[in-house]
Amino acid sequence: MRYLPLSGTDRSAMLARIGVPSIDDLFADIPKRLRVKGLDLPRAAGEMSVERTLGRLAAKNVPASTVPFFVGAGAYKHHVPASVDHLIQRSEFLTSYTPYQPEITQGTLQVLFEFQTQVANLTGMEVANASMYDGSTATAEAVLMAHRVTKRKKAVLAGGLHPHYRAVVETTSAMAGDSVVALAPDPAGTEDILAAIDGETSCVVVQSPSFYGHLIDLAPIAEKAHANGALLVAVFTEVMSLGLIEPPGAQGADIVVGEGQSIGNPLTFGGPYVGLFATRQKFVRQMPGRLCGETVDAEGRRGFVLTLSTREQHIRRDKATSNICTNSGLCALAFTIHMTLLGEKGLGRLARINHANAVELAEMLVEAPGVTLLNDSFFNEFTLRLPKDAAGVVEALAARGILAGVPVSRLEPGRPDLGNLLVVASTEVNTVEDRTAFAAALQEVLA
Template structure:
């Protein structure tokens, strides 16, 4: 009982104190078919045995680096220089936490200050915070912020918004009693979002490139939103796209949120990632999370401090802008190091390579019989209509050693009209051989 110090009596006392009869009662909110009822584990095993067992389980995965890989839809495989991993594993970075005491955390604060500067430049906004958990939670927090600014409660979500982001927005909005008007899935980019904006609208949430890869002109949406006193929340899940695409800020966005995983952070089976959040200067006091600022000390020396910390961990709950208890500090550091190594010219070159690779792949795939491309414009990701069930085709391609993309049915289950759609991403890591392997394997499967 070395790692389980509580006795049965202790556990019964705790359960009685909170008013439940058993530990199982604590999980009643989870549907029964999603619960694991008992694990077939031995009482004890040697370290060697455990390592071998876990190794066998891990070997059942198909790692992204082991095969031609074209999966995207919000998480992208990019090359991360070895320098990034080397630096973030230095003990002073790897073990640092919230910089409450600026006199001993100047390094951490300066990194976060540089991170904020990079995100503000990328997004075309005045100010950025010191990161969020990930892109989806940043999006939900942007909606809540828009409600505070406009004193309204209705958010309109584009049909091109990532379904997982939509779900997070809906969850937080439901708890707050807010209204969410989510437009239907928009794989062909034909929705008329302007017609949905009215005087009750707090914000319009638009992703560009959309989850289906479409590049969206944000300017007319921003103009219509501002006409009725609403805000435009722009979402970017592929931050590398801003190396080529005009920034959301330049297109009129009021709040820009996104996922920074593509810079400095590997896929890692889905996390941890780094959320980006930027806005106009006039809204800075409604921004969630925390903000690092530059100042001078009593002797006139340059220094950094937490300038705004309007979260529950720092101030009273009723005055807080969010309940976020931390930020993705190490992931933000990785982002900052990688972006510093790239520089502006490097980011533009990286973006051009991504776009060129995707164009070549889209051209080749759309020539296959029965395959059609749904995008008129895209960055490094696009949607195909296949002559069959996309999920089944992806499984067939995986059996041939190619991870072809994300079936839309995985993101939008229960919608048979989307079952033959496949989202494909191609970044700088895909070689000519990788693309040829996908084309050949898809031809065989079809």
């Protein structure tokens, strides 16, 4: 626990310097309905008393590992081998940070080189960078990159793109003065993406599996995009799916981005995570972030170097491809170690277990009265249409010790037509008993 020795005078001076009258004004951008009005805490207490008080508050949370857990929608609970945590805590790795200078240790550079190789192989692309903040910011950076490549300013976002990813792209594009055409949410997986692509399109951004779980055939979208001089940006939020489905690169994608949290990294209350970014060799000089390259020294010995570090700290700001200043290098390390332990065959087996668990769960849940499955195909996540408000059903199931999924209304507020949709994920950590408990509880709630 940190002790911050600031007096009232100190805080007043800081507020005066930045030009706001009170600390509350610093939170003006947060909607009032989302602000905590305050905790009933004493003004002063001993350290042990504070620890006990905060411990009691923390105990009100329900850890994902203590109950049947089916929450996904961009962050997934997978088993991370104990060896991953052991290895990343070794002294030579524990303070691992995305390197700024080429003289960083060879070990760190080699790990990032291996990471890039793994990401390129997973995505079916020719080159990958040394990671990004997370999947959403990687998607926004991919759109900016496509604008640079095509010299155009309009991005088309498919209706199956994760709402948070869409919001990050829209925010970034607004700041850059770029145009975004965001198609309506597509829970049925039936939208006509091709019709939205025209001669002014810079890129079309398509997520597969989509936010609603649908598997999208990217090949015809890539063909239409290329015919119009645009790029296809393929997005994923569940990297585990790449162990089973055809890589986006093989389907014609020009840029592939997504979230790598599922491999090596726990949920950790939403971060830090690890963004993956890969592209074609011909676009490498427009790719944001950094690359680690393999070379030989003056004596012919194998070595690794930073290369193409085209960010604002390395070249003039107006020439940089990205203003990303760092990322979570330790998360990339965890990804690399877990991926190495799995290997190609292990990842494939794990992906098949995920898919099989999800199929079995979907078959059980549609037996509940009034429940409809919206997916013809999916990996480990699917969308249900319920006969009641999905948020209320989730709360009722949580009261029964089941964390049942994510109501679409939570991420798409203001859309009453989506209020009865529930996105459900099932990974290798879900047991037969978990799935049975979920199905039985859903029957009770909907009865």
